[in-house]
Structures are given as structure tokens and as C-alpha cells.
Amino acid sequence: MISLAVEQAIKSVELCQSLSDLHQNIVLFRFDDLKGEIYILADSDIEIVIYSSGNWEFLPNETKF
Numbered sequence: 001m002i003s004l005a006v007e008q009a010i011k012s013v014e015l016c017q018s019l020s021d022l023h024q025n026i027v028l029f030r031f032d033d034l035k036g037e038i039y040i041l042a043d044s045d046i047e048i049v050i051y052s053s054g055n056w057e058f059l060p061n062e063t064k065f
Helices: 007-021
Strands: 025-034 037-041 046-050 056-058
Touching: 007 025, 007 037, 007 046
Parallel strands: none
Antiparallel strands: 025 037, 037 046, 046 056
8 A cells, every 4th residue: 555645645735725716616535545646526527636746637538428
């Protein structure tokens, strides 16, 4: 198991605050202890992954019509 990194924890709070400021509900917040990654799912199909380094990225929206 991989534990949460300090940089990752700080970035997760910053991103959650930014989402909240934009009136986006946080639907899911999950730490994957096997990969060491945090996943955030917010309204409007916003998906974010935060790596142990504190770097993050939006995941592609794969909604099919």
C-alpha cells in the first residue's frame, strides 16, 4: 500500500476549494492506496487525478452520445 503524500494532500484541498468556488459539487473523493492517486469527480463531469508528486490533470470525458 502507498500512503498519501503531503504535496498531494495540499493540492487536493486547493483543487476542492477551487471547485467549490466555481459552485461545483464534489461527487466523489477517493484515495487509491494501490496506485497512490487521488480521484475527484465533480459536477459537470469534471474528473481530476492527483499524483503523489502533487501534479494533477483532468481526465478525458469519455461520455458517448
